[in-house]
Every structure is written in C-alpha cells, then in structure tokens.
Amino acid sequence: MTASFPASRTRGVLKKLASLYADMDAAYTAAAAAAGLSCAGCADNCCVSFFQHHTHAEWLYLHEGLAKLPPERREAYEARARAYVAAVRESLALGQTPTAMCPVNDDGLCGLYEHRLMICRLHGVPNILLAGMHIREFPGCGPCQTLTAGGGAKAMDRTPLLRRLAALEMELWGSRPGRPPKVDLTLAEMILAGPPGK
Numbered sequence: 682m683t684a685s686f687p688a689s690r691t692r693g694v695l696k697k698l699a700s701l702y703a704d705m706d707a708a709y710t711a712a713a714a715a716a717g718l719s720c721a722g723c724a725d726n727c728c729v730s731f732f733q734h735h736t737h738a739e740w741l742y743l744h745e746g747l748a749k750l751p752p753e754r755r756e757a758y759e760a761r762a763r764a765y766v767a768a769v770r771e772s773l774a775l776g777q778t779p780t781a782m783c784p785v786n787d788d789g790l791c792g793l794y795e796h797r798l799m800i801c802r803l804h805g806v807p808n809i810l811l812a813g814m815h816i817r818e819f820p821g822c823g824p825c826q827t828l829t830a831g832g833g834a835k836a837m838d839r840t841p842l843l844r845r846l847a848a849l850e851m852e853l854w855g856s857r858p859g860r861p862p863k864v865d866l867t868l869a870e871m872i873l874a875g876p877p878g879k
C-alpha cells in the first residue's frame with residue numbers, strides 16, 4: 682500500500698510521537714479544566730465519530746499498540762474492525778453519516794488508550810488552528826459548547842501540536858521525493874491493513 686520505512690527511522694519517529702502525544706494530553710487536560718469539561722458520565726460518546734484523516738506515523742504507533750496485545754484480544758479487535766467497515770459501507774451507501782462504535786472500544790473504555798490517535802486525544806475542547814493566514818475556530822463537542830456558552834473559556838491552540846505531527850510525518854517519509862500521501866482511512870481500516878509499508 683505504501684513504501685516501507687527503515688526500522689531505525691521508525692523507532693526514532695515513534696519515540697518522538699509518544700512525547701508529542703504526552704504534550705497533546707497535557708494541552709487537552711488544561712483546556713478541559715479551563716472549560717469545566719469532564720468526559721465522566723457523558724451521555725455522548727465520541728468513539729462513534731466517523732473520522733478518516735490520519736498520518737503514517739500514527740498508523741505505525743497504533744500497530745505498535747496492537748502488537749503488544751494478547752493474540753486473542755487483537756483478533757477480537759480485527760473481527761470488530763471487519764464488522765465496522767461493513768457497517769460504515771452500509772451507512773455511506775444510504776447517504777448517512779456512519780455512527781458505528783470504534784472497534785477497540787470495550788464497553789465505553791478505550792482498549793488502546795496509550796496508542797490512541799491524535800483525534801481521540803484532542804476532540805471535545807474549544808480549539809483554534811492557524812491555517813495559512815486564517816484562524817479556524819472549533820467550539821468543542823456538544824456538552825462543552827453548553828458549558829462554555831457564556832464565553833470566557835480559552836481555546837486550545839492546536840497549531841503547534843499539528844505542526845509537530847506534520848514534521849514527524851515528513852521525517853518518516855525521509856528523502857524520497859514528494860510529500861507523504863494522505864491517510865484517508867478509518868482506524869478500523871488501518872487495523873485491517875496492517876502496519877503501513879507491509
């Protein structure tokens with residue numbers, strides 16, 4: 682599916698990605714505290730959100746987490762991933778936004794918490810993103826919008842975090858020509874495809 686990545690480069694990128702993820706978690710925690718947001722007891726579940734835009738670095742990190750699981754648990758996630766892909770196809774064929782549950786969600790808990798993707802780490806809080814000369818504003822999830830309706834909550838700036846992720850993707854890509862292609866896959870598709878380059 683994609684060109685393979687040298688093991689030494691992959692190791693270095695995944696180490697830096699772990700550090701970036703820790704910084705994302707810290708930024709999220711601060712923004713959630715400022716907004717008074719807690720996921721505990723939330724009636725909404727973000728893990729049914731349909732999302733397809735990821736990076737090869739995150740895809741590799743996801744598989745690093747999967748490889749650490751006992752085989753039977755990994756196989757259970759793969760079976761759920763197949764069901765997820767089928768459910769998504771059905772929804773899309775009907776012109777509906779897919780709402781299937783993420784295949785690694787175990788009764789409300791993330792089964793790959795340490796290896797979850799950027800979107801799982803940053804979703805929910807009000808945030809901004811500097812895109813070219815424009816600032817894009819995101820109000821956060823529904824419950825957060827209710828909490829911050831009176832204003833005053835400081836938005837988290839995702840820009841430096843996303844820039845670091847983009848730099849890691851380029852580092853992984855190495856000196857080969859062009860830019861890395863977009864990874865327009867769901868988490869379920871990334872599970873079923875195996876690590877990128879395999």
Ligand code: SF4
Binds near residue numbers: 729785868
């Ligand atoms: S990886 Fe974990 S946090 Fe992300 S959608 Fe799936 S269950 Fe939820």
